[in-house]
Amino acid sequence: MALFEVSDLAVTLHTGSRARGRQVVPAVRSFSFSVDRGQTLAVVGESGSGKSASLLAATRLLGVHAEVTGSVRFADRDLLSLSPKALRHILGKDIGFVFQDPQSNLHPFKTVGRQIEEVFRVHRAATRRELRGRVEGLLDEVGIADPSHAYRAYPAQFSGGMRQRVMIAIAIALNPALIIADEPTTALDVSVQAGIIALLRRLQHDHGTAIVFVSHDLGVVAEIADDVVVVKDGSIVESGSRQDIFGTPREEYTRALLAASRLHSVDAVAPALPVADEAAPLLSVRGLAKSYRTRARGSRRTVLDGLDFTIGAGEVVGLVGESGSGKSTVGRIVAGLQYADSGEITLGGVAFPTGLGDGIPALPAQARRSVQMIFQDPYSSLHPRRTVRASLAAPLVAQRVTRTEIPARVDRAAADARVGPELLGRYPAELSGGQRQRVAIARALVLEPALIVADEPLSSLDVTTQAEILALVADLIRRRRTAFLFITHDLGVVSSIAQRVIVLGPDGVEETGSTAEVFGNPQSAYTRRLLDAVPRLDGARAS
Incomplete structure (x- = not known):
């Protein structure tokens, strides 16, 4: 008998309000799957396909606005009929959760x-x-x-x-006997990702733990899953063993997901993009240093020390490294959101102030318009009480763009980031993780900046949407010569979009150069370790 068995699960969401009108949205249509003790079932599909909704509904975590029908049995107990008190004894103790947005x-x-x-x-x-x-x-x-x-x-x-x-x-x-992991490795660098996969495997080996693994990363799924369920538009497209789904997929949708995943291999070739003018770079960073105060009185912890790099108009520079290496700190400093302790930072001829300040540096309005940032966590960076349209309009209002011009610019940025018009009236809580990230990308585009600092901009997106966004980035570079500092733990993404790459390690810059040279012939042991940890669709790490 299966440990966790879902039969004919259907979920209908009642959204909206009296003021805006209530809506009935079918989120899941007749889901059926099961997982045995010690086995891993992966649920894959695009954002908004119903992956997360099906698991939240099965464990009654969607709340009072969800209508759930069907059967959900855990250790031969019907979760949908348990009292709230009985359910609390199971959730957290016998069923553990790793949610998408920490x-x-x-x-x-x-x-x-x-x-x-x-x-x-x-x-x-x-x-x-x-x-x-x-x-x-x-x-x-x-x-x-x-x-x-x-x-x-x-x-x-x-x-x-x-x-x-x-x-x-x-x-x-x-x-717990069952772990439901909703995108558990999304925000992790490849080496930590490998460690988490090893940890989950050890739990299975030692305790017979079953895992339901929701993910858009098919490389990780190929490495950990025994069986795979492919989901689209609230329905199961196909299911089967990992070998069957990855080796001989029956459905065109599954083949499209696998093809999009191969685009993010570390062997991918970056698209042909305009050559940057190295003699007159858009952004110049020299001797960048940053430290933070620690709990010990008068003590500081050094995060960056002597970082140098440039970015030309229309150039994509990838910044990679493990969590805590200082990648996001570099991004915030370049975006003008944080002081550097020392060094020289020049964007479009405007020098950024440096010093041991804790606030936001004072920059001219033109410099503020010239650089925008896509934050790592789209949920916390979007105002929960603003609609998508209001969030996209806010930067234009702050820059005193005329009221008559704002709607057209919002619509243009939304279309560029593949944010459908039906989403513009929604609030962040009504969007999937991938949809929220696309809104964050649209907000960065709305001021038409010369440089975008993208801090893990694809981490919440499924592979097909990642491919669309990468194509969008390439198009922006060709049409507008928009430059990007692409901060990511996904070396495959860097390989497929960036002309140059900077590898940050615990002791500073490990190496820098063209992406093809660094990834093709890494000189640093640290870089080789990162590349070796990248998951492959054949279920093996790179070697």
């Missing part, structure tokens, strides 16, 4: 240690004396350095990848 699922004002402790407290699984040791052991198990320090830290002090690891620690705390 930022919105971690309490900003509670330390990481206290949040992990809550799992043990709610289910009375440890004494007060045992708690600290159990939590620090979990932090160490998911690869967070210095667990005693991390225990006292707050989520805002962690990178996106580290926050995701905290979510995984919460999910595995009580060794």
Whole structure:
């Protein structure tokens, strides 16, 4: 008998309000799948296809606005008929969750240690004396350095990848029989991703844990899944063993997903783009240094020390490295959102101020328009009470664009980022993760900047949408000569779009050069390790 079995699951969402009119949206149509103890079932498909909604509905986490029918059995118990109290005994203890967006699922004002402790407290699984040791052991198990320090830290002090690891620690705390992992490796660099996959495999080996793995990363799915369910528009397109789905897919949609995934291989060739003028770069960075205050009085931790690079008009430079290497810090400084301690930063002839400041540097309005940023976490960077249209219009209002011009520019940016007109009246909470990321991209485009700093801009997108966005980036470069600083943990994305790459390691720049040269013949052991950790569609890491 299967541990977790879903039969004829259907989900209808009741959205909207009285003011805007209520809508009935069929999110899932007749889903049926099962997973045995010690097995991994992967659910793959594009954003908005119903992957996450089906699992949330099956465990009754969609809330009162969802109408759920069908049968969901866990260890021969019907989850849809359990009382709320009985369901609480199962969720978190017997069924662990890793949610897609760690930022919105971690309490900003509670330390990481206290949040992990809550799992043990709610289910009375440890004494007060045992708690600290159990939590620090979990932090160490998911690869967070210095667990005693991390225990006292707050989520805002962690990178996106580290926050995701905290979510995984919460999910595995009580060794559940089933883990539902919704994009669990999305925000992680390839080496940590490999470690998380190894951790999940070890849990299966040691405890017979079953895993339902929701992902758009078919390379990771090929590595971990036993069986695969392919989903489109709320329906299952096909299902079968990993070997059958990846080797001999029956449906055209599945073949399209696999083809899009191959575009993100580290062997992919970047499209032919205009040659940047190195003699007169758009952005010049020299001797960039940045440090942060630590808890120790008068002490600072150095993140960057002596970073040099340039970006020409119409050029894409990839910035890669593991979580905590300083990639996002570089992006925020270049975007004019954070001071550098020292160094020279010039964008379009405008010099950025530097110094040990904690606020946002003062820049002329033209420089603010010239550089825009796509943030790593689209949910927290979008105002929850603004519609998509209002969020896209906000930068234009701030730059005093005439009111009559705003609607056309919003529509143009939305179309460029593949944000459908039907989404413009919605709020962020009504969008899928991929849809929110496309809105964030549209907001960066709306001021038509010369440089876009893209911090993990594709991490929440399915592979086909990633391919569309990469094609959009190439088109923007050709038509507008928009330059990009592309910050990512996905080396395949860099290989397919960037002309040059900078590899940041724990001790600074490991190597830099053309993407083809660095990836084709890496000189640094650190770079070789990153490349070796990249998952492949054949289920093996690169070698």
